[in-house]
Amino acid sequence: MKHDVVIIGSGLAGLSAAMELVGNLDVAIVTKVYPSRSHSGAAQGGVAAAVANHEKDDTPDLHMYDTVKGSDFLADQDAVEYMVNAAPDTIIKMEKLGCVFSRDGEQKIAQRAFGGHSRKRSCYAADRTGHALLHVLFEQSMKHKKNLTLYNEYYLLSLIYKDGVAKGVVVMDSKTGKIDIIYAKAVMFGTGGYGRAYNITSNAFSCTGDGIVAAYRAGLPLEDMEFVQFHPTGLYQQGILVSEAARGDGGYLINGKGERFMEKYAPSVMELAPRDIVSRAEQTEINEGRGIDGKDYVYIDLRHLGKEKILERLPQIRQLGIDFVGVDCIDNPVPIQPTAHYSMGGIPTTLDCRVLADVDGTIVKGFYAGGECACVSVHGANRLGTNSLLEACVFGEKAGRTILEDIASLSHEDINEEDEKSVVKKRIDNIFASPGTESTNAIRNELKINMTNNCGVYREKSKLETALSTVKELQEKFKNSKIADKSKLFNTELQEALELQNMLEFSELIVKGALERTESRGGHSRTDYPKRDDDNWLKHTFVSKQPDGSIELKYKPVTITKHQPVERKY
Amino acid sequence: MAVKFVIQRFDSEKDSAPRMEEFNLEIPKGATLLDCINLIKWEQDGTLTLRMSCRSAICGSCAMRVNGHARLACKTQAVDVVTDNKVVIAPLGNFPVIKDLVVDLEPFWASLERIDPWLKPNESVKWERERLQTHDDEKLIDDASTCILCASCYSDCNVMEVDKNYMGPATLAKAQRFVFDTRDVKTKERLDQLNELTGIWDCTHCAECSTRCPTDTKPLARITELKARSMEHGYSNSAGSRHVLAFRESIPGKYPGTGGGLINENYIPPRSLGFFNIPALIGILPVGIRMMIRGKMPPLLPHTIEKFDEIKRMFGRFKEYLK
C-alpha cells in the first residue's frame, strides 16, 4: 500500500487536511472507526471565531488575548495569533461547504457566550456543533471519493520513523487482523487525545492516544503531557459531557447548600469562568462537604432558561440528561462533576504543523500533526471552550497546505518491512501468547481510578508518586495479562489490549510531567504548589523515551509576542 | 437486578449459523445497556464482539437490535429493556453479520453515496462572508441534520428486507437535508432521482425508521416532506406520485364519478398506474375479477357524503393550504 500522503484519523483535523490535498495528491485516510464516528462529532457547544456577527466589536486580537489568558500564559502566542486570524475564514469555509449552522436574526451564523471568552463568539449548530462540522467534511470526503482512499476500521500500530524521516505507518485491518505497511511521502496524524485514561471522562472509547504513543515509541518527544483539562459539567458518574453552552446560555452551578458557589471563585464572570477554574471550584465544594447531600457532585440548574430556550438551543444535552441520569433539565437540576475532557499536550509541532524532533526546533521530515493529538501549543495550560474545534479545523487545513508545500522535497523511502512488522507482531504475539492471569479489564479500571484520584483536578507530590508507582506496577502486570479472543477476525479484545498498552505508556508521561512541574498553572493544579511560578515554569515540558526505556524531560521556552504574563483573574 | 442477557453469537469465518448465548449479569444502578454488554465482555467472555465509541449517542457505533428492534446501546438504560428478566440482543438487521454484534455496513455507506450527499450551491454567486439563511429556513433541515448514521433505520426498514436496491430511510433523510437546504441549487436533479424506482415512492410507511431513530431525523417524516415537495414540483412520472394525484382528484370528485368526499376505489388503481399503461392495467385485472366474483367490487358510482360541497371548496383552495 502506497500513497503520497497518509492521514491517520478521520476527525476534523484529518478530514480538513485531506480536503486541502484531494485532487492534488494521492491521499489516504486511516481510521479505526468510520469518519462519522470520530470523536470530533461529540463536541457540542460551538466553534470560536471572531466573525463578529453577534458582538460587532469582536476582533481576532480579543480572541487572542482571551485564549492566551485562558491558557494561563503557557500558549505559544504566535500559534494563537495564527489560529485566531484564520478562524473567521475557516468558519465561513465550513458554511460554504454546507455546514448547518444555527442562524441569528440577521440570517448570519449565530453566536453564543462561552467560558473565558470576553465576547459572544462561539458559532454553533444547536448543541451539536462538532457533529455538524464533522458530517459536512464527511460529506465532502464522499464528494472526493475518487481521489481519496479510506481505510475504515484500520488500527494504527506504529509510525515508521528512522533518522529524522517519517516513512509510513504499520496498520492492522480490524476486519481481518492483517498487518500492513502503508508507504507515504508524508504522514499526518490527527489521532485525537488521551482522556480515556481517566475514570470519569467525557472521551470516547477511541480516545486512547494511539498516535501520540506511536510517535513517542518511535523516539519522538511529546509536549506538555501533564496538562489535562477537566470539564466542569460531566454527567454524574458517566462523565458524559453537558455542553459548556449550558453555562454559556445562562445555567447556574449550585452546591449542596443551594448556593451559586461561583461567586466565591470568579465573581465577575461567575459560571462563565474558564473550565479549569470552574472544575477546581466544584472540586473544592465537593471536597469541603458542600456537594449535593455531601456527595461528590453538584448541580447545573437550567430551569430558569425555560422550556422553549432549552428545546431550541440545548436539545441534545436535555436528551442526554434524560437518557443517562434520568433527569429532564426542564424540570430538575442535573447532577454533574468534573470529567477528564481534553488533552492539551501532544505531539509538538511548528506553526505549520511540522512535527518537532526536539526542543531545539529540529523538524521531522515528512511528519505532520494537527488537532488534539498535536501540541502547537494554542491552549497552553488550559483550553478555552470552542477553541478545540477551531484548532482541529485550522491546523488540519494548515497541515494539508504545508504538505502541499513540502511534497516536492519528499519521496517514498525504503522501509525494511520485515523489521517494522516484526516489532508490532511481537507486541501482538506477546498479548496472544501470554499465559497470563491478569485481567486487562482490572488493569484498565485500576489505571483509570488511579489517574482520576491521584492525577486529577488537584494534584500533590505524594499522590503523584502513588500514581507513578501504580502506573509502573500496572505496566508490569500488563505483561502478564490474558485475553480470550485469539482470532484474527474483528478482534476488539486485542485492540482494547493494545489501546490499554498505549494508555499505560502515556499515563506515565502525564504523571511524570505533573510531578516535575512544581507550580499550579491552568489544568495542572498542585495543592503543594498552589501558585503559578513564571520564574521557573513558564516553559513547555518535552518528554522523550531513551533507548534504555527511561524518560527524559527537557523544557522549551514559551513564545511570547504580544501579551506578557499577568495574574489570571476573572 | 439479576438479568439474563441472551446475545446472538456468530463468527462468519467459523460458524454456519448464529447461536444464542446466555449470560447472567447483575445490572448496576444506572447502567446503560452498553455498560452491561461491556461488563459481560470484560468480565465473562472477552470474545464477545461489538462496535462502540462515544458512549453519548452521537457517533452511532453501538446500534444493535434489542428485543428485536434497533437502538443505541449507549442511549438505553438497561433496566428499561428487561422483560421477563431477560434482554435479547442481536446485531442490526438487513446487513451481513461479520462477528457477533458487528455487521458489514458497506451497503449502508454505498446507499448514502447514491444521492450525492454534499451541498451543491450556486457556484457562480460569490459570497464574501457566510451565505445568509433565515432561522426558519435552517429549521427545515434541522431535524435531518441530526442524523448520526447509526443505521438503526436501515436495520429495521421493512422494504429493505425485500429489496436491497431501495435507497433506505437514512439516505432519503439525507436527501431531504439537501433538497430543503435553501443553499442547494440542484433540487430538480435531486428530485428527479428520488422520484425514480428505489426512491421515495418505494417507502411503505411502516414507520420502523422513525420509531427506531435515536435522533430527531425521523426518516419517515423526511420522506413525506420529499414527496410533498415532489408534488409541488409537479412530478407525476411514477405510480406513487400519480397515486397521490388520484387522491387529490378523487376526494373532491374532480371529474364526474371519481369520488364524493370519500374516494372511489375504482378510480385509484388505473389513475395511479396510468390509464394507458396497458400492461399494468392487465396486471390488476385478476384481482379485479376475483373481487367481482366475491361481490367485493366497490360501487361504480362513488359514495357521496352529505356536505360534499365543503370538501370541494377546501380542495378548490389547494394552493392556499400549501402556504
Added chain:
Amino acid sequence: MKYALFTGCVAKGAGRELLTATMIVADKLGIELIDMKDASCCGAGVVHEDNPRLADAINMRTFSLAEEQGLDIITICGTCQGVMRRVQIRCEQKPDYMKEVNAELKKDTGREYQGKVKVKHLYEVIAEEYGFDKLAEKVTKKLTGLKVGPYYGCYALRPHESSDVSVPDRPEMLEKAIEAVGATVVKWESMQKCCGFPILMPNKTNSLALAGNVLNGAVEEGADCLVTPCPLCHLNLDSYQPEIDSLKAEIPVLHYPQMLALALGASPSQLNLDSHIVQAAKIMESVKA
C-alpha cells in the same frame, strides 16, 4: 356507550363486509353508533404527502363534526385511526399551527376544531372502555380451538408517539380480545411487519413480498387465520394471496369485528364471510361447537 362512527372509505367501498360486522357487534354489545354521514376520507396518509395542511384540515373538519354531535369518534380502520391520531397530536403540540389551519378550515366550511374530540378504534374501545371480561360474558359461540394471529398493521403501532397501544412493541389489545372470544393467540416473528399495501401501486413486487413475509410467518406458526383492525391490510393480505408466489399456504384474514361477531353468535352468511378472496367461512369448521 355512544360514538360517532367514522367508517372510512373501504367500509363503504371494497370492504362493505367490515361495516356489516361492525354494526352487528355494536348491536350485540349495546354500543350505539351514529354514522358520520358528512365525514370525508381521512386522506389515508396520502394527502399528507401532497398537502399536509389540507390533509390536517379535512380531518379537523371531521373532528368538528363529532364535536357538533357531542360525541367521540370510533374508527374501524387502522390507517384512518393512525392518520387521525397524528393530526390530533400535531394539534395538541402546536396550538399556533392548529389555529392557522382552523382559520383556513373556517373560510371553507365555517367550522373550527375545538380540540375536544377523542378518536379511538373499535379495538381500543373494547380494550379500554368496554372491557374484555364483559366481552367474554357476551360470547355465545366460543371460538375454541381456532388459532388466530393478531395483525395490528403499522399505523396502529408506529411511530410509538402516535400509537394508542400502551407498549407498542408488545401490544395486547388484539391478543386479549382473541382470548376473550375463546380462541387461541398465535404469535410469529413477522407479525408486526408491514403488509405492503401502501406500495401496491408503485412497487407491486415489493408490496407482495412484504405481504408474503407476514402471511408465511403466520402459516408456519400454525395460525388458522389472521385478524386485523385495518381493512387496507386486509385488502393486501386477503385479495392478493393468489398472486403471492412464495405463499406456503392460503390463510383467511378476518376483520376484527368479524371475529367478535362470530363469537357473539352471528353466522358466517350474515357476515358475508364468503366475500373474502380466501374463504374465511371455512375456518368456522375448525371451531368446536
